[in-house]
Amino acid sequence: MRGTILIISFYLILSADVGAQETTSRSLRSATTIQPAMSPTPQAATSPVPVPEPSEKALSYYRSGNVLWGANIIWELLIPALFLFTGFSGRIRNWAQRLGKNWFFVIGIYFVIFSIISFVIDLPLDYYEGYVREHAYGLSNQTFGKWFGDALKGLLRSLVMGVIFLWVPYLLLRKSPRRWWFYSGLLTIPFLFLVFLIRPIWIDPLFNKFGPMKDKTLEATILRLAERAGVEGGSVFEVDKSEDTKALYAYVTGFGHTKRIVLWDTTIAKMNEQELIFVMGHEMGHDVLGHIWKSILFFSILIMATFYTVHRTAGWLIHRYKHRFGFDHLADITSLPLIILLCNLYLFIVTPFDLAYSRHIEHEADRFSLELTKNNHAAATAYAKLQTENLGVPRPGLLYKLWRAQHPTLGEHIDFCNTYRPWEKNEPLVYGHLFREAK
Numbered sequence: 298m299r300g301t302i303l304i305i306s307f308y309l310i311l312s313a314d315v316g317a318q319e320t321t322s323r324s325l326r327s328a329t330t331i332q333p334a335m336s337p338t339p340q341a342a343t344s345p346v347p348v349p350e351p352s353e354k355a356l357s358y359y360r361s362g363n364v365l366w367g368a369n370i371i372w373e374l375l376i377p378a379l380f381l382f383t384g385f386s387g388r389i390r391n392w393a394q395r396l397g398k399n400w401f402f403v404i405g406i407y408f409v410i411f412s413i414i415s416f417v418i419d420l421p422l423d424y425y426e427g428y429v430r431e432h433a434y435g436l437s438n439q440t441f442g443k444w445f446g447d448a449l450k451g452l453l454r455s456l457v458m459g460v461i462f463l464w465v466p467y468l469l470l471r472k473s474p475r476r477w478w479f480y481s482g483l484l485t486i487p488f489l490f491l492v493f494l495i496r497p498i499w500i501d502p503l504f505n506k507f508g509p510m511k512d513k514t515l516e517a518t519i520l521r522l523a524e525r526a527g528v529e530g531g532s533v534f535e536v537d538k539s540e541d542t543k544a545l546y547a548y549v550t551g552f553g554h555t556k557r558i559v560l561w562d563t564t565i566a567k568m569n570e571q572e573l574i575f576v577m578g579h580e581m582g583h584d585v586l587g588h589i590w591k592s593i594l595f596f597s598i599l600i601m602a603t604f605y606t607v608h609r610t611a612g613w614l615i616h617r618y619k620h621r622f623g624f625d626h627l628a629d630i631t632s633l634p635l636i637i638l639l640c641n642l643y644l645f646i647v648t649p650f651d652l653a654y655s656r657h658i659e660h661e662a663d664r665f666s667l668e669l670t671k672n673n674h675a676a677a678t679a680y681a682k683l684q685t686e687n688l689g690v691p692r693p694g695l696l697y698k699l700w701r702a703q704h705p706t707l708g709e710h711i712d713f714c715n716t717y718r719p720w721e722k723n724e725p726l727v728y729g730h731l732f733r734e735a736k
């Protein structure tokens with residue numbers, strides 16, 4: 298769903314796994330894909346893998362995706378602006394005050410009403426984007442019932458998170474009107490850690506069935522690799538994603554005892570063992586190199602900067618339009634659409650920085666996996682499969698790269714996987730000290 302609400306959009310941003318290919322709506326939601334390439338024959342296994350030409354369908358998906366992305370950006374500014382300039386946000390606050398009486402309940406009730414109305418307004422675009430379009434391109438296996446059920450669960454998840462957490466920044470706005478942006482930005486760090494901790498056990502299973510890997514031989518091979526890579530604890534899960542999609546994906550999530558690598562069953566079905574080993578090595582790289590916590594810190598800094606800019610600009614808008622808006626200070630819950638509007642605007646501006654960082658860690662996870670597995674051919678065919686199966690294009694334009702690409706382009710992935718082989722020239726490995734060589 299479109300992230301209507303601030304904290305929910307944080308959630309979406311990071312629920313996009315480390316491993317995704319493109320961001321759809323809002324700055325940072327994502328879904329990756331891998332496509333099946335030619336299966337490597339023994340004699341071909343060392344030759345470079347050509348970057349596949351994108352199909353007409355993939356090009357059409359790419360072009361229409363760019364248009365849709367632009368429409369989403371406008372939509373995410375337009376809708377909160379409508380809540381504000383029509384004074385509708387003020388009316389929601391009045392209803393919430395009649396029902397809630399005290400400050401805490403007014404915030405919760407406002408949030409619930411606001412979210413449900415936003416959900417309904419967004420529904421047609423979400424339906425087109427998440428259901429109609431995915432089916433039209435042959436990427437989706439979802440029934441309408443599953444799609445709609447997931448949408449409702451997504452709304453429920455937002456409501457619960459909002460009611461539990463939204464009062465915190467509003468309390469800070471009230472108690473510390475000059476420093477709220479700093480404390481709220483700081484609190485983003487434990488909040489995101491908490492989300493990552495509970496997500497694999499309490500949130501993800503609401504949407505799909507997670508279980509141990511069915512192929513025990515493959516699982517044993519992966520666990521041996523994990524042991525070599527020094528991945529502590531954690532385990533490998535297979536998720537029944539073929540119910541929803543034909544796309545391929547894998548990700549690493551959780552902390553401590555909730556840490557896990559998750560393979561979509563679609564990926565297991567389409568990739569051969571060597572390719573899966575490379576993908577697993579990539580995900581293990583994210584873990585060993587600390588990419589989750591580094592991403593949380595990096596993103597929290599961007600959020601703090603965004604809050605600061607909101608702090609510096611919201612006052613001027615409130616002063617100029619307070620009669621239309623129906624509130625005269627930011628600590629009033631009626632300001633929520635204004636905060637969302639400004640955050641969406643500033644997040645759009647910082648997105649290229651966020652994505653550049655994301656592309657950097659994706660590249661390093663590839664490097665880690667190549668050094669660990671030393672199978673350039675399987676790595677390159679894995680990305681060729683991602684491209685084909687997920688309707689990716691190998692060399693997207695600059696605008697796409699700056700604002701949408703969470704990964705290096707597929708062409709860059711394949712080029713790197715074909716050519717990175719320092720071990721053949723006896724050059725030192727960048728991450729050789731982090732894992733044990735295969736016997």
Ligand SMILES: [Zn+2]
Pocket residue numbers: 315316317579580583659662
């Ligand atoms: Zn990754």
